[in-house]
Amino acid sequence: xxxxxKQSAWLTIPTLVLLAHPLQAQVWPPQPEWHLGVEVGSTQLxxxxxxxxxxxxxxxxxxxxxxxxxxxxxxVAGYLDMGRFDTVLFEDEVDEDGDTRRVxxxxxxxxxxxxxxxxxxxxxxxxxxxxxxxxxxxxxRLDIPDGQHSDTQDTAPILRLxxxxxxxxxxxxxxxxxRIGRLDARSGGLTLRFDF
Numbered sequence: 001x002x003x004x005x006k007q008s009a010w011l012t013i014p015t016l017v018l019l020a021h022p023l024q025a026q027v028w029p030p031q032p033e034w035h036l037g038v039e040v041g042s043t044q045l046x047x048x049x050x051x052x053x054x055x056x057x058x059x060x061x062x063x064x065x066x067x068x069x070x071x072x073x074x075x076v077a078g079y080l081d082m083g084r085f086d087t088v089l090f091e092d093e094v095d096e097d098g099d100t101r102r103v104x105x106x107x108x109x110x111x112x113x114x115x116x117x118x119x120x121x122x123x124x125x126x127x128x129x130x131x132x133x134x135x136x137x138x139x140x141r142l143d144i145p146d147g148q149h150s151d152t153q154d155t156a157p158i159l160r161l162x163x164x165x166x167x168x169x170x171x172x173x174x175x176x177x178x179r180i181g182r183l184d185a186r187s188g189g190l191t192l193r194f195d196f
Contacts, residue, residue, distance in 0.1 A: 034196045035074075037064035037174070041189015043082040045112060049152075050102075051090050052144060054110060058083025060187055066120070074120040076134065082112035082185060087144055106146075114140040114180060116158055130164035130172065138180045156182035162191070170195040 044057035064078035091105030118136020125131065141153040162176035174191040 033068045035064075035066045035068070035193055036196070037066070037078075037191045037193040038062075039064065039080075039174075039176070039189050039191035041176075041187055043080075043112070043185055043187040045082065045085055046184040046186075047142070053088045053090070054085045054142075056085045058085060060189065062189075062191075064191065064193075072122055074122060074132075076116075076118055076120050076136075078116045080114045080116060080138075080187070082114065082187065085110045085112060089144075089146060108145050110145075111143045112140065112183075112185065113143075114138045114158075114183075114185070116180075118158055118160060120160070122164075128166040130162075130166075130174075132160075132162045132164065132174075134158075134160035134162075134178075136160075138183075140180055140183045140185065142183075154182055156180055164193065 039060075039062040041060050041062075042057055043060040045054045047054040060080060060082045062078055062080040064076055066074045066076040068074050087108045087110040089105045089108060090102045092100050093103045094100050116136060116138045118134040120132050120134035122130055122132035136158050137155055138158040139153065139155050144152060158178060158180050160176060160178035162174045164172045164174040167173055172193040172195070174193055175189075176191055177186070177188045179186050
């Protein structure tokens with residue numbers, strides 16, 4: 001009798017594992033999904049350095065690619081062309097008394113771009129709304145056509161807020177606002193997102 005109960009126990013354990021396997025597959029998070037996005041909007045720059053000043057807005061364009069780690073967390077990388085901006089250049093001028101002062105030394109058109117990477121926390125509300133908040137870093141660059149400042153760049157934090165609306169199928173429209181620190185670039189726009 002003891003041997004029979006031991007044998008039935010050994011048979012029962014594999015049977016329970018096999019029966020539980022379909023249930024276990026449902027408990028795992030969904031398979032990671034990819035998405036691509038194309039965005040258009042407007043960016044305002046407010047940069048004040050010792051040798052130049054930018055305060056202007058222009059049309060911006062960007063592309064994004066993301067990977068859904070879980071149903072609520074995405075890892076996203078992107079490229080943003082923030083536009084072209086009028087830039088005031090300053091230079092030193094020495095007067096007759098030998099005093100140095102800063103004067104306008106010219107005007108240039110500057111291009112601004114940024115590579116971005118951030119983690120995005122998102123939710124689904126009412127089955128069609130997708131609010132999200134993203135936090136990460138941006139590697140920005142100002143290309144000023146002047147020998148002294150031809151390549152001004154830095155890394156800064158980026159904050160992105162968005163609300164997405166399902167358009168049907170695997171397509172979504174996001175309304176977003178983001179800010180790149182240090183550069184003080186504020187962007188807002190629309191992103192057309194395609195899920196794969």
